[in-house]
Amino acid sequence: MLSIKNLHASVEGTAILNGINLEIKPGEVHAVMGPNGSGKSTLASVLAGREEYEVTEGEVYFKGKNLLELSPEDRAREGVFLAFQYPVEIPGVSSTNFLRTAVNQVREYRGQEPLDAVKFLALMKEKMKLVEIDQKLLSRALNEGFSGGEKKKNEIFQMAILEPTLSILDETDSGLDIDALKVVANGVNQLKSKDNATIVVTHYQRLLDYIVPDFVHVLFNGQIVKSGTKELALELEQKGYDWIKDEVSGTAV
Amino acid sequence: MSLSVKKDDKLSDLFLQTKPVPSGLEGFSGLKSEARQILLERGFPTTKNEEYKYTNISKRIADSIENPDAPSPISDTSQIESYRELLASIDGYEVVFNNGIPDLSQTDMSDAKFDAQLFSAMDASVAGRIGTIEKSEKDAFSALNTLSFSEGLFINIPDGTVVEKPIVLIHYVQADKNGDCIHPRYFVKSGKTSQATIIELTVYTGSQTVFVNALSEWSVAPNAHIRHYKLQDGHKDTLEVHNTSADVDRDATLMSVVLSLQAGMIRNNLSLNLNAGNCEGNMYGLYLLNGKTHVDNHTNVDHTQPNSDSNELYKGILTDHSRGVFNGKIFVRQIAQKTNAFQQNNNILLSEDATVNTKPQLEIWADDVKCSHGCTTGQLDEEALFYLRARGMSKESAKALLLYAFAGEVLDKISIEPFKKYCEKIVHERLGGSY
Numbered sequence: 075m076l077s078i079k080n081l082h083a084s085v086e087g088t089a090i091l092n093g094i095n096l097e098i099k100p101g102e103v104h105a106v107m108g109p110n111g112s113g114k115s116t117l118a119s120v121l122a123g124r125e126e127y128e129v130t131e132g133e134v135y136f137k138g139k140n141l142l143e144l145s146p147e148d149r150a151r152e153g154v155f156l157a158f159q160y161p162v163e164i165p166g167v168s169s170t171n172f173l174r175t176a177v178n179q180v181r182e183y184r185g186q187e188p189l190d191a192v193k194f195l196a197l198m199k200e201k202m203k204l205v206e207i208d209q210k211l212l213s214r215a216l217n218e219g220f221s222g223g224e225k226k227k228n229e230i231f232q233m234a235i236l237e238p239t240l241s242i243l244d245e246t247d248s249g250l251d252i253d254a255l256k257v258v259a260n261g262v263n264q265l266k267s268k269d270n271a272t273i274v275v276t277h278y279q280r281l282l283d284y285i286v287p288d289f290v291h292v293l294f295n296g297q298i299v300k301s302g303t304k305e306l307a308l309e310l311e312q313k314g315y316d317w318i319k320d321e322v323s324g325t326a327v
Numbered sequence: 328m329s330l331s332v333k334k335d336d337k338l339s340d341l342f343l344q345t346k347p348v349p350s351g352l353e354g355f356s357g358l359k360s361e362a363r364q365i366l367l368e369r370g371f372p373t374t375k376n377e378e379y380k381y382t383n384i385s386k387r388i389a390d391s392i393e394n395p396d397a398p399s400p401i402s403d404t405s406q407i408e409s410y411r412e413l414l415a416s417i418d419g420y421e422v423v424f425n426n427g428i429p430d431l432s433q434t435d436m437s438d439a440k441f442d443a444q445l446f447s448a449m450d451a452s453v454a455g456r457i458g459t460i461e462k463s464e465k466d467a468f469s470a471l472n473t474l475s476f477s478e479g480l481f482i483n484i485p486d487g488t489v490v491e492k493p494i495v496l497i498h499y500v501q502a503d504k505n506g507d508c509i510h511p512r513y514f515v516k517s518g519k520t521s522q523a524t525i526i527e528l529t530v531y532t533g534s535q536t537v538f539v540n541a542l543s544e545w546s547v548a549p550n551a552h553i554r555h556y557k558l559q560d561g562h563k564d565t566l567e568v569h570n571t572s573a574d575v576d577r578d579a580t581l582m583s584v585v586l587s588l589q590a591g592m593i594r595n596n597l598s599l600n601l602n603a604g605n606c607e608g609n610m611y612g613l614y615l616l617n618g619k620t621h622v623d624n625h626t627n628v629d630h631t632q633p634n635s636d637s638n639e640l641y642k643g644i645l646t647d648h649s650r651g652v653f654n655g656k657i658f659v660r661q662i663a664q665k666t667n668a669f670q671q672n673n674n675i676l677l678s679e680d681a682t683v684n685t686k687p688q689l690e691i692w693a694d695d696v697k698c699s700h701g702c703t704t705g706q707l708d709e710e711a712l713f714y715l716r717a718r719g720m721s722k723e724s725a726k727a728l729l730l731y732a733f734a735g736e737v738l739d740k741i742s743i744e745p746f747k748k749y750c751e752k753i754v755h756e757r758l759g760g761s762y
Contacts, residue, residue: 122717125709150719162714166732172715175728180719215732232718 075100075271076121076141076240081132082296083120090116092296093132098240101268105282105307106275108293109315114275115159117293118244121273122156123149136240150176151183153270155238157229159245164216169228170198172216173235180236201234205261223254230261241265242273247281259284279311292318337389338371342471344395349477351447354454362463362473371467378466381652381684382623384594385467387566391536393506397477400425401532404499405433409530416745417526419493422480426500427509427539429480440488441523446479446512453481457514460544461572466596468568472510472542479512482525486518486548493524493743502535505564511541517551526746527557529567536564536591545573545581549603552580556741558750559595560588563618567593575635577603584740586750587614587622588757598627601635612641613737615757616649616681623652630663630693639670642737644730644758645681653685655700661692670700675707675733723759730758 081094090113098104108114120127121134123146134141141149164172177197178188189197202209205227217225226246233241243262247255262272262285274285282290282304290307292300294315299322300306310318343366348356371388372379379385401407404423414421420439423430431443444450446457457479463470484490498511517523529539547553559567567590573581587593599608614622628637643651653672674683687700707729715725734754741747 124713145722146713146716147719147721147725150717156717158714158717162708162711164708164711164714164729164732166735167728172720172728173718175724176715176718176720179721179724183719236719 075137077135079133081117081120081134082130083116083127084130085116085127089130090127090296091120094296094298096291096298098271098273100239100271102289103266103272103274103285103287105287105290106273106293107277107279107290107307107310109319110277112293113296114277114293115244116296118156118242118273118275121149121242122146122154147179148183150236150238151180153239155233155236155241157226157233157241157243157246159248161217161225161229163218163220165218167216169212169214169216173198173232177235197235201231204234204264205231206257207231222249223251226250226254226258227261230258234261234265239270240273241270242275244275245277246274247276247278255281256284279307282307294318294322336370338385339366341392342395342475343367349447352477354451355446355457358458358463359474362470365463365470366467366474369467378625381650382592382594382621384566384568384592387592388508388538391506391564391566392508392538394504394508395475397427397509398501398503398507400428400430401499401501407499407530407532409532410497410528413745413749414495414497416749417493417495417743419495419526421495421497424480424496424498424511427476427498427511428478429513439490441482441484441490441494444481444483446476446481449481453483453516456516456546457481457544460546460574460600461542461570461598465598466570468540468594469542469570469596472512472540472570475510475540476512476542477510479514482513482515484515484517484521484523484551486521488518488521490521490523493526493746496525496527498527498529498539498541499532500529500537500539501532502537505536507535508538508540511539512543514544514546515553516546517548517553519548520550521548522552524554524556524743526743527555529559529561531561531565534562534564536566538566540568542570543572545571547573547575547579547581549576550578551576554582554742555584556743556746557583557585558588559586559590559593560753561590563589563591563620565590569593569595571596572598572600573608574600574602575606575608578605580607580609582609582611582740584611584737585613585624586737587612587616588753589618590620590622592621592623594623594625596625596627598629599637600629601631601637603632604634606635608635608637609740610637610639610641611737611740613734613754614641614643614645614651615734615754616643616645616651617647619648621650621652625654627656627658628668629658629660630666630668631660633662633664633666635663636667637669640737641672642733643674643683644677644734645674645683646677648678648680650682651684653683653702654688655686656688657690657698657700659691659693659696659698663693664695666693666696666698668696668698672702673733674702674704675730676704677707727758731755734758
């Protein structure tokens with residue numbers, strides 16, 4: 075589904091990603107872990123098409139299409155979804171109107187009929203239950219004055235509405251208490267199917283108790299330096315990231 | 328201020344020739360000669376005048392205006408289609424200004440709970456009010472209006488009256504030839520505990536260069552609540568100056584919302600005198616400018632007594648070579664303790680060549696007050712734009728949605744639903760979004 079080969083990216087002339095290789099198949103959950111500054115969020119941003127990042131080398135194919143050639147909106151329409159680490163507050167834009175516009179533009183791209191107000195409302199009602207989000211929040215301006223937990227719930231709610239094939243959760247767990255974390259993780263788990271895949275970018279192993287990954291990758295200095303199964307995440311939790319750093323510099327010597 | 332008139336001052340030559348006072352307006356001859364004297368002494372402002380530093384409207388007028396007198400009235404304004412649909416949906420009391428001259432013959436006053444009189448036919452008891460709120464010494468164009476008006480409208484909302492339907496002032500402007508000018512003038516007196524909404528529209532027919540120099544005075548009595556909505560949408564050769572001044576008494580509220588779209592150049596001078604306790608002055612503006620449109624909003628709120636509030640929000644979206652100017656003065660006099668005064672001016676520039684000059688000006692002598700001001704000028708929030716696009720919205724519709732949300736904060740102040748809808752629609756079209 076997603077094939078990343080030798081991906082290099084930089085921002086304002088500084089190289090952040092230095093040759094990422096990753097293959098993701100339908101139905102899989104991949105966790106990307108690593109210390110601060112290792113390039114985790116950059117990888118998520120590059121996949122979603124954030125324009126500040128310049129891809130200097132390598133290629134990314136998504137369902138056979140060259141992802142890097144697509145605009146952010148076309149990536150979303152193809153089925154890529156980024157749950158933001160810091161969801162943006164947008165005063166004056168109602169969550170409901172925005173989402174309906176987004177959904178209908180996505181549907182148009184996919185050759186589907188637009189949803190009318192009634193059908194859209196029904197869809198919202200159904201998905202709201204999934205993340206236990208209050209309807210009152212959705213009648214307010216997008217993310218404006220939302221708590222951290224509410225913002226993250228809203229991300230997963232949007233994901234549920236847009237039904238992506240590849241979801242990238244960028245530190246969705248950071249700042250959440252355990253109750254909010256469980257709600258968010260439960261939402262993600264319910265949306266999992268054999269046809270879609272998830273990339274969980276996280277600093278903490280805790281989230282992986284609730285969203286169990288098939289693979290764990292450790293990112294360091296813009297490269298995947300170690301890959302394993304969920305046991306790797308537990309090992310990182312116990313031992314921290316220093317042994318990885320030592321191992322990397324050890325092999326480099 | 329005391330700029331002497333030069334011999335080659337075209338505007339003085341054009342406007343200051345001695346003329347007889349129009350018949351019926353003899354009572355205003357003292358006011359008019361005072362205005363003339365002030366203009367003779369001070370002349371018209373240039374960019375050397377701080378108040379007109381960024382808005383050289385005198386030059387624009389000098390370059391394009393030829394006739395000091397208003398063009399002849401439009402023979403049949405009922406045939407003018409613009410705004411017909413809007414006017415029908417508002418269903419208010421329509422008062423026509425025909426090339427600057429109020430014409431009450433078309434107004435259905437049968438169930439109106441207010442009265443309207445022409446200056447030439449008004450009671451002597453109220454004639455003395457004219458020129459007391461907006462004085463000639465304040466602004467050259469104010470003096471010019473006083474010198475030049477050949478008729479005016481006096482609207483009186485009696486004590487305790489709630490005028491349910493909006494009063495709609497429609498300025499029909501049709502120049503006979505390039506270079507005409509008109510000087511509409513009106514006075515709104517609202518009695519104690521009265522309530523009314525006045526909507527003001529200018530309808531230009533034809534594409535001639537024309538100068539509209541309007542002046543209105545507002546007397547807002549204790550506990551009266553008055554709202555004034557003004558839509559400014561001309562074409563690239565329209566020049567407009569609006570001097571609007573209000574005296575607001577205790578427990579009263581005056582709200583002004585000005586929406587500026589197309590024009591050559593517009594200068595709005597809005598002055599609120601908050602003259603008593605517990606009164607409120609609210610000033611809102613939205614300008615969406617393109618081409619070479621130049622819109623300048625100068626506002627002035629004077630807190631002269633304790634416990635009054637003012638709120639001000641002006642927002643601009645500018646593209647092409649357009650220019651926006653905002654100057655917001657807030658005065659809080661020494662005895663005006665417990666004043667709350669808030670001012671905000673936010674601008675989004677969509678092109679390299681668009682310009683904004685913004686200047687808050689607060690003078691506070693009282694020490695127990697809450698005052699704040701802020702201004703921002705920037706581009707569209709890239710982070711928000713990316714967020715919307717990452718959800719599948721096209722760049723164009725994401726942009727339009729953000730701009731519309733930005734503008735919406737001002738449009739939300741309009742409480743007459745059909746007028747609000749109309750403004751939303753034109754803003755929507757202007758921002759180019761189908762979302």
